[in-house]
Amino acid sequence: MERKIIHCDADCFFVAIEMRDNPALYSRPVAVGGNPQSRGVISTCNYPARRFGIHSAMPSATAMRLCPHLLILPHRLPVYREVSARMLNIFRQYASVVEPLSLDEAFLDVTDNRDFSGSATHVAEAIRTHVKRELRIDVSAGVANNKFLAKVASDWHKPNGLFVIPPAQVQDFILTLPVDRIPGVGPVMSRRLRDRGLNTCGDLQQLSQAQLYRDYGRSGIRLFHYCRGYDDRPLQPQRQRKSLSVEHTYAQDLAGRVDCEAMLPELHLRLQERLQRASPRDAINKVFVKVKFADFTLTTLERSGARWDLEGYRGLLRQALTRHRGAIRLLGLGVGFQAPEHGAQLPLFPAGEPEEAIFA
16 A cells, blocks of 8 residues: 655744744744844744845844844743644544654544544645644645655645645656755755766766765665655654764863863763663664864864773764864764664664764
8 A cells, every 4th residue: 555654844843833822923023042242043033134144044043134123932842742742643644654853743543543534635735724723833844655655745844734645646857856845955965966967866877886985975865765756664653863962162262172072071961861871772883073263174083992981972073073174063963772773774884984074
């Protein structure tokens, strides 16, 4: 039986809740994020703010320069979590299997849903109406026969849209899909592909699996399947935690290695505390450090099987700092967990290959 997958994504979720609770905000550019005076970043913003070029992960100070009358609100995480839980409960009324991705999005498998004459499109319409009525926020939805295409579809008619990719139209749709719509293809990877004249999934289809594997490792295998619209990943109702990390953006730039190492004990303590609270059942199999320099160059260095004590991170940090020169604005420490052997999928990166080597 052909699968019927819906991807639901609440539009600018944090800001949507703030506008819902204060309707006077609807007519002005609004964001939720950190203080621009203390190097905060934007978590999300509404569409009036996006017209000024503001986007998530942008420094709040930059956002204020682009839009001086932007209103940046602080996070109200308990409220967002409560709304997210209620939205998830609505999803579960319509789908036999729900895979939450974050507070504001989820995959739903409605293959077995016999309501609405078995139409996944009508199910998606009903979900959007239900969420709007009960929570007073908008949800965009995409409908397709797999997770990859459903995720692409939910972005197609944002905000507050619904887009369906029928199985019979997948091949026509995928041919002109830009390569940067493929999961995991970030700006660097997209630029590399475009430099080779590979602008669409149709262009990628001209390369064999062997060629893509030779050029991009195991990630090339994923490119081979995604550019043809193939994705047989099942939904995972209980998502396995893949990593856990802590990071801090400093009010004043750190001058160099000595300053950075002085900050490690506090970060390492925070990481230990998070691990104790999370109580992960899976073994730690890698550690990583994250460094963002004053010019916003970002590097992440990870090692499999490395020590995750303070000395282990100190050695990893020293290596990471050799990749770029300049002051440092952010440091982060993290661990990765061993994936389960049963039903395991191919790792995104070949063993020992730094993450940013492919998708930075």
